[in-house]
Amino acid sequence: MRLLVVDDEPQIRRLVQTGLAGWQVRQMKTRWGSCNIERKSILLNLELAKKPVACLEYIIVHELLHLRIPNHGPVWKSLMRSHLGPYEQREERLRQIVGLDRTL
Ligand SMILES: [Zn+2]
Secondary structure, eight states: OOOOOTTOHHHHHHHHTTTOOEEEEEOOSSBSEEEETTTTEEEEEGGGGGSOHHHHHHHHHHHHHHTTOSSOSHHHHHHHHHHHSSHHHHHHHHHHHHOSSSBO
16 A cells, blocks of 8 residues: 655645645544545544544545545546545455545
8 A cells, every 4th residue: 555655745745636725624523535626625533643644645535626526526536546545445454444434
């Protein structure tokens, strides 16, 4: 499993090219993350701080890509793979670790 390196500047720059204008961390009951396409911002659940970094990275990339692609179609999946490698493994790990009760 490939991990995003937080200080990998080129990779972060590529992700920020999704047009991110802002982000917030908030305690949420039903979601691990969300995005607001009109405001170009993402919202992350504070609870992710207690989870493995791989889970946080998955949510961040997932939501950032939604700023460009609002669905989980082939283009979104292809971009997920280009940023995170075989992201499905990470998705499954996320399901096991954080549960399915908080949707994306
Ligand atoms: Zn999604």
